[in-house]
Amino acid sequence: MSWSEDSLHRWLAGRERPACLSGSMGHDAAVLRPWPGRFVVCTDQVVAGVHAELKVSAGLLGRKAAARALSDLAATAARPRALLLALRAPEDADEGYLRRLISAVDREGRRLGAPLVGGDLACSPGPLSLAVTAHGSLAGRQKAPGRDRIRPGHAILCTGPCGGSLLGRHLRIAPRILAGRVLHRNGATALMDVSDGLAWDLFRLGRSSRVAIDLQHVPIHPDAQRAARSSGRTALDHALHDGEDHELIASVPQSKLRAVLAAAKRADVPLVCMGLAREGAGLTLVLDGVRRPWLPEQGGWKHGA
CATH class of the missing domain: 3.30.1330.10 (PurM-like, N-terminal domain)
Incomplete structure (x- = not known):
């Protein structure tokens, strides 16, 4: 042919x-x-x-x-x-x-x-x-969202769970168009879609904004649980590193957090609070009371790496 x-x-x-x-x-x-x-x-x-x-x-x-x-x-x-x-x-x-x-x-x-x-x-x-x-x-005159606009104290949110996308979701991406507009209109300053892995994308966001991010809750997709049954990896590892979830990560000042959550609820946009930004650098997992620095070599998609 x-x-x-x-x-x-x-x-x-x-x-x-x-x-x-x-x-x-x-x-x-x-x-x-x-x-x-x-x-x-x-x-x-x-x-x-x-x-x-x-x-x-x-x-x-x-x-x-x-x-x-x-x-x-x-x-x-x-x-x-x-x-x-x-x-x-x-x-x-x-x-x-x-x-x-x-x-x-x-x-x-x-x-x-x-x-x-x-x-x-x-x-x-x-x-x-x-x-x-x-x-x-x-639309409007509001400053555009950017990866460099997270500040210490900002809440870090996500529009949905991550992990296990290779079971089929990587071919059925659902761009979060409405979520992005609702988040930005109500006070979100930084936005990024999760394409290369949740942890790696959070790390890069913090690096661009020159802040540290404490990841206190990881939203785990049921596909991550399914993938873990045969991969030899944990569902948490899948959620942190698989990528191609294309959920949105957002940073929101504490003064705007209530308004953002209320607006998202009215628009039927799901949001998960994942952590906080603080002064410093890097990504730290704060899970089950244990603080553990996350390093780029632990996972995520990097072309040419």
Whole structure:
């Protein structure tokens, strides 16, 4: 089997026109209608054999590629607006598979308000890969959330349990778009999605903000418990180090904590209090009355490490 760039271009020309598109379909660059707020943009990749199994379905792979980028918009409290896709495939890739893949990217984007508006196709040896650029907008004049905005005394929250994502959740990411906007609007200063492992991501947040974080409670997903039955690892270890949960970590000043919790409850956004930031550096596990420093070599996903 093989595929043709020209054939895919002609197929793409027949897609439903995105409402946000102001210019022509299939042009060299997409001309978009303006939207209110500050412009937010991010890019994420999915490489077959790295971020997903080589034989995964086109629907799941395309959905994951879109959702990874959209999750970064969630961590910036942004409203999704549009997607771009750069797709690289080997010469023997099946064109039907590629069409389903592109459709899945578009479908996940449209579900959250960000249709696919353009991109690029390339034929190259090696594994299939997708790079998705997500465009969004940040409303209001409130300072944008940032990894460098945790301060000593801030509460550290999470939108859900972690661990065991490789049992299937890593292919069915649910970007926490609403949660990010509710958290930021009501006082959260730092946001980050859990992609490379809860402990490693907390460590990096503390490093960026030049604070120490005491992790006093770890929300453990039932999948972490299931994974622990056959992995030889504890459920806690899975929750700390597996990654690809794409829950949001948030920091909230104590003065805003009650308002954030109340707003989250009204919006049906789950929140778990995990710990506190303090002066110092590093991540410390404070579990069952025992303080134990966490070190980066203990786990987490690090490309090229």
